[in-house]
Amino acid sequence: MTPLIPYPVVDLGPLMKGLVIGGLGIFHVFIAQFAIGGGMLLAYLQWLDMRGQCIHGRRFIDGYFRVLVLISFVVGAVTGVAMWFTSIQISPQTIGVMVGEFHWVWATEWSFFCLEVVAGYLFYRYGSRLPDRTRLSLLLLYAFAAWMSLFWINGILTWQLTPGAWLESRYVWDGFFNPGFWPSLIFRTITSAATASLAACVLINAVPAFSREEKAKLIAVCARPLIFMLGMPLLGVWYFATMPADSRGWATGGSVPMTMFLTMAVGCSLLVGLYAVVAILRQRLFINGATSTLLLALAFVATAGGEFVREGVRKPFTVRQYLYSNAIAPAAVAELRRTGCTTNDPYPLRNAAAYPTPQLQLGAKAFRVQCSVCHTLEGVNAVPELAAHWSIDQKRLNIAQLQRTKPFMPPFAGTPEELEAVVQLISWVDAGRPADWPSSDDPAVLGQIARWLDEAGTAPGYELAAADGATAMGSRLR
C-alpha cells in the first residue's frame, strides 16, 4: 500500500472543509429524499385516483411532479455531481478508495439514474395526455428507480462506518451488505416518505384553486405515509446497535457536539412524528401552509442533525479501520513516522515567504497534510485556538499522543522533527505571527517527542483505551 498519495491540498481559508462537504451533503440528501419519497407518494396517489379514492388526485399529481422535476431533477442532479467534486476537493484519497472499491455499485446506481430521469421526464412531458394505467406504470417505474438509487448509495455510505466483514475479505458484497445496511435503508426509506408527505402538505396549501375542504381531503391522503414514522425509534435503536461502541459513545455523551446534534435530530423527528400521528392522522386536524412549512423545516433540521452525526461518529476514521480522517491509512502511520509525511510531497508551500524559518515552513507542510482536512490555523476549529492554553511541552505531548489526548483524533503520522515543527507553527500563529521566531532543534526535545510517540504507538485511541482497560483489569486481578 502507498503510504500517502501526494495531492495538492486545497486551502479554504477560515472554512473547515468538513463543514463544506457536510453542508452540501445535508442539502443533497434532503432533496434526494424528497425525490425518492415523492415518487412513492405519487404512485400511491395515482393508484387511489384510479380507484376513485382521491379527489383532484390527477391534477395534484401533475402539479407535484412539476415541482419534483424543477427541484429534484435540477438541484438534485447538480448537487449529486457536486458531492463527487467536493469530495475530491476535501479528500481525494477517501473518494478514490470509495470509487475504487465500489465503482460497479456506482455504475449500477447510475443505470437507475438514467431510468429515473427518462421515466420522470416522460411523465412530466406526456403524463397529462396518458391513460391512467400508463401513468401508474411510469410513476411506479420512476419510484422504483429513485428508491434503487437509495439502495445502492446506502450500501456505500454505511460501509464507511461499519465495513464489517469487508475488512477481512475485501469482498465488495461483504462491504455493501454491511451491518448498518438494512436499518439505514429502511430508516432512510421512511424518512423519504415522510419528507415527501410534508412537502405535499406545503404544496397543497400553495394551490389557490383548492377549497379548504378539498385541501383537507388531499392532506389527509398525502399524510398517510407519515404513520411509518412510528417505526423510526426501533430502527434508530437497531442502527445504533450496529455501530462500533466508540462511535456510539460519541453520540451518547462522549462528544458534546455529536450528542447535541443527535438530540436535535431525535427531538425534531419526535415533534414531527407526534404531530403527524396525533394531530393529522388521528384527530384529522387541518394543517395550513405555515404549519406544514414548519413541519418540513423541522424535518430538514432532523435530517441535518442525523447526517452530521453519521459523518461525525466515524471519527477518527473516514473509512472505519481502513483510512483515517486525514486520509492516512492506519497501516501507513508507522512508516510515515520513520520517513516523514512531507518527504514525498512534491507541492511547495504557496506562501513560503510568510513563514520566517524553514522549521515553520516544514510545520506548515505537515499541518497541510495531517490536520487541514478538519482544522484551520485561523478560522473554524483552529488548532492554535484549541491549544492556546497548553504549555509548549503539553503541546508536544498532546500531539505526540494525539489519539490519547482526544480519542476521535488519529495518531500523529510524522517524524519527531515534523511534530516539533507543527508545535512551533501553532505557537507562532498563536503569538500573532511575529517576524522573528527561534528555531527549536534541541536533540533532547526531539528525543522526548520520539519516546512519547513510541509510548502511544500507532493504534487508534479506542484500541489503546481497550488495551489500557485490560491491563488495569489484569493488575487488579493480580
Added chain:
Amino acid sequence: MTLPFPFGFPAATQLYLVLLVVTMLVHMVFMHYVLAGTAYLACGRLFGRRRAADCGWQQRLVDWLPFATGLAITAGVAPLLFVQILYQREFYTANLLLSHRWMAILPVLLVCFYLLYLQKSSWIMKRAWGWRIAVIWLAFAGFGFIAWSWTENHLLSLDEAAWADLYAAGGLRYATAGLLPRLAGWFLLAFPTLAVELYWQGRLCGEPLGEPAVESARVMGLAPVQRLAVTGLAGLAGGGLALGLYAATLPAETRSLVTGGLGGLWLLLLLGGLLAQAVAWGIALRAGRLATPLAWLLTAGWLLGLLGLLVVREVIRLAAVDLKALLPQHERAAGIGGFPVFLVFASLSVAAIVWSIVAVRRGLKQQASGAGRTST
C-alpha cells in the same frame, strides 16, 4: 502501443478504456445538443421575434433543451466514474489545482439549467423579446464557461510537469497553447451533432424533411434542412480546422501515436466520418431535402466520427500519462466484484427505458384515437 486502440493493453485497462469511450459517446450525444443548441438559439434570437417564430428548430430547442441538459448531466456521471478508475491521480490533481475556479462550474450549471427552463416558461412569453435574448445568452455564456473549464482541466491533467509550479503560484488558471484550439474544436464539432439530432427529431415528429420544403417553411431563403446543413457544414469546417491547429501544438511523439498503430485507424475513422457528413450535408444543401438513405449515411458518419474523435482523445491522453504506474490500479479495480451485477441491472434499466418509451407512444396513440372517437 503498436496495436490499434484498445488492443495491446492488459484486459483490465481495455475494459475501462472501452467503457470510458462508450459512456463518453453517450454523454456527448446530449452534451453537444445542449452546447450547440444553446449557441444556435442565442444566435437565432438576435434575428428577432418573427424569424424565431418561423424557425421550427428554435422552437424545438426551447422545448427540449432542459430535458437534454438533464440527460447530459446524468449521462456524464458514467464517464466521470470511469475516468476516476483509469486516471485517478491525474484527474484529481487537475481538479484540486484549479480548485475554486473549477468548482464554479457547478453553480454555473445550476443557473444555466434554470435559465433553460425560464426560456420556455409562460413568464418569459409575456415579456419583451430582449428578455429572451438576455436569458439565452446568459445560459450560453455559462455553458461556454463550463466547456472552457473542462478543457482546461483535461489539459492540465495531462501536464504533470506544470503541477507543482501552478500550485506554488496559487493561480487558478492554466493557459497552454492547445487550450483555445482544442476548446474551439470541441465546441464547433458540437454543431454537426446538433444538426443530425435536430434532423431526426424533426423526422420523428413527422416533418417532411425528405421532401422539398414548402415556401412558408423557409427562413432567409433556406429550407429547414438547408439551415441544418449550413449549421453542420460550418461546424465541420471550423471544428476540423481548430482540431488541426490543436494537433500542431502536440508533441511529435504524441502525434506519431495518433497517426501510428494505436490511433491511426481511429483517426481514419474520424476523418471518414467527418467527410461522410460533409458530403451528405453538401448534397442536402444543394437539394433542399435529405432523403432517407443519405440521412443514414450522415448518421453513420456522425457516430463513427464521434467515436474516432473520442478514441483519438484517449490516445493523446495515454501518450501523456505514466501508464506503467496506472496499470496495477486498473488490474486491482477489475478484480473487485460487481461487474456482472452492473451488467444485469444496466440491461434491465435499458429494457425498462425502452419499454417506458414504447408505453408512452402507445398511450398517446390510444388517447388520441379515443379523443378522435369522442369528437366524431
